[in-house]
Amino acid sequence: MSTEIRALEPNALWNKFADLNAVPRPSKKEERIIRFMKDFGANLGLETFEDEVGNVIIRKPAAKGMEDRKPIVMQSHLDMVHQKNNDTVFDFDTQGIEMHVVDDWVKAKGTTLGADNGLGVATIMAVLESETIEHPALEALFTIDEETGMTGAMGLKGGILKGEILLNLDTEEDDEIGVGCAGGVDVTATRTYKEEETPEFKIGYKITVKGLQGGHSGMQIHEGLGNANKIMNRLLFDGFENYGLRISEIDGGSLRNAIPRESNAIVAIDSVNESTFESEINQLVDVIKKEFKTMEPDLGIEISRTEMPDKIMDLGVQEGFTRALYAACNGVYRMSADIKDLVETSNNIARVIVKDGHIKIGCLTRSSVESSKLDLANTLRATFELTGCEVEFSGDYPGWAPNMDSDILKVMVPIYERLNDGEKPHVAACHAGLECGILGKNYPDMDMISFGPNIKGAHSPDERAQISSAQKYWKFVLEILKHIPKA
Known part of the structure; x- marks a missing residue:
């Protein structure tokens, strides 16, 4: 794995992304990445388990002084789309993604990058590992098979998650806060x-x-x-x-x-x-x-x-x-x-x-x-x-019906404006399929929101993640965690 990726800032995020991209993780073949995530949680000494369909849940207690905040779920999917150029020799079942930096972008060499949704997964991993990030009690939900059927989200039973707010980290425009999505x-x-x-x-x-x-x-x-x-x-x-x-x-x-x-x-x-x-x-x-x-x-x-x-x-x-x-x-x-x-x-x-x-x-x-x-x-x-x-x-x-009265939305909009010199975020629904609509069937009272860094060309070998946007996004994540409302 290229050392230039690990040297990028925020260091915690890019290092976890590099670790993740070393593990083959095609949809329907997630055994290795499931094992990787379970080992990751266990090595941190955190409660870690796999549900009946293969989703991995890791629980971390609140940081000191944050015990009175609403518990949250941070959610991303483990699988990635596998596409390569016709002249690229690459075996997705055995090889890790080969990455490199081109100006302000991280790209893969002739294949999809896996930033969708690997940057979300890496974000959660970095928060779980950190001893200094302020956050409420959190559950990390890593779903499987999002790209070829969303069977992980569909198979997650009600009652497993305890969080009241879900942060889905699978949006691909850093000025967008997602409040709804399409079904399919x-x-x-x-x-x-x-x-x-x-x-x-x-x-x-x-x-x-x-x-x-x-x-x-x-x-x-x-x-x-x-x-x-x-x-x-x-x-x-x-x-x-x-x-x-x-x-x-x-x-x-x-x-x-x-x-x-x-x-x-x-x-x-x-x-x-x-x-x-x-x-x-x-x-x-x-x-x-x-x-x-x-x-x-x-x-x-x-x-x-x-x-x-x-x-x-x-x-x-x-x-x-x-x-x-x-x-x-x-x-x-x-x-x-x-x-x-x-x-x-x-x-x-x-x-x-x-x-x-x-x-x-x-x-x-x-x-x-x-x-x-x-x-x-x-x-x-x-x-x-x-x-x-x-x-x-x-x-x-199903799709995810927009909730413009969301409490977490009311927290996130002023944070975004404060961090970005008064610029207003684009609060919108998207035409992609996010897992929020499916998760909401078994967790109808959970307040859900989606956001993420700039990722272009997802699902193609032109997929690329913007470095400066990842820095902007990381600061946003840290501020959101710090300002989760009291229970």
Whole structure:
């Protein structure tokens, strides 16, 4: 681990982040990080335990003189999104994240950084370890599997936590205090199809879409970033309409909560159309690149000859499939009528797989309004069912309704203004999925708030954490802990 990271200020925060990033912690494979956190708490002599689903809870008594304050919960999730650049050789299951400093930013070398939500976890670790920080009685709640289903938050039973205030450290703008978030549901369309033998007169092509920025499918869904699955389908649709292109395989996107950066397809066309196909599709490539030149300057689309595939998709199924993907909503569906500039409802066409007679299309639909979430999910369902797909809704989790009368909010706003020369924080709901809404189901009386340092490009290899912002955030944390209201 680079010594330059450990030398950064605040030293306590960055050292714990470096310790954390040395431990592989993919979603669904958190055994090592759970053990790491339990050992960390036990070595401090603090009450430490793991609940039934794998969440780790560490309790620390109040600092001297703070015994009369309301007990609090500090909460962050242990898992991280694993994404890497196509040319980066890295094994997330065995390697720690390789970090370096670029100007005012900490970045990883070709992979996601894990600042989401590793900086939150590191903050709590630093507070637990400190003998000088003033704080009330606190419970550290480290949840698992936030990124792929929030099963840790969903599995946390009522009655385990004793705190009255929850500080969620999973917001990615340091001038924002989060008071609400979107809920979500996975919409998955599947079907089987008959494969056909590829006729001898056809030739094979490989089409690759790459170089897109990707990013967080909630926080960045409104930015107009390219979706590799939608761009690929546009190419396939055009090739089919004009040159009878036939699909053999598609592998696009990766994680449900990441805007797809890459897609690959193997296709076949009639050999007599070779030159005209290449000419026209490259004209379309130029058109698409011009459309995205501002937001996606590194977009690459490659069309190259390859071996003719043995099998191709049934013609009727292919026609319905490409039309359904064209029609399916991707991006913002509705803006909030109540909160300015807030995306209310959106969809991310995250994963498209076509291979060996099976189609799978995975979407993550988000909304801060439950009825609107269901409306969009049903819109997608109807679109895909018209093509013969079976559609399943899963992983449904609720949003977090804003509470503008929150007592901890009333404490935090004046602290922020005092620390930042009178500047007012942005008190807002976000379009990401935070665990507060889920935790609130079993802890309805707990006062919850969310905040954090500046993190850009989360869920992509461009993820980076701002050093100066971490310093600003750390001071904010210390002042909040010092001014928790009396019980």
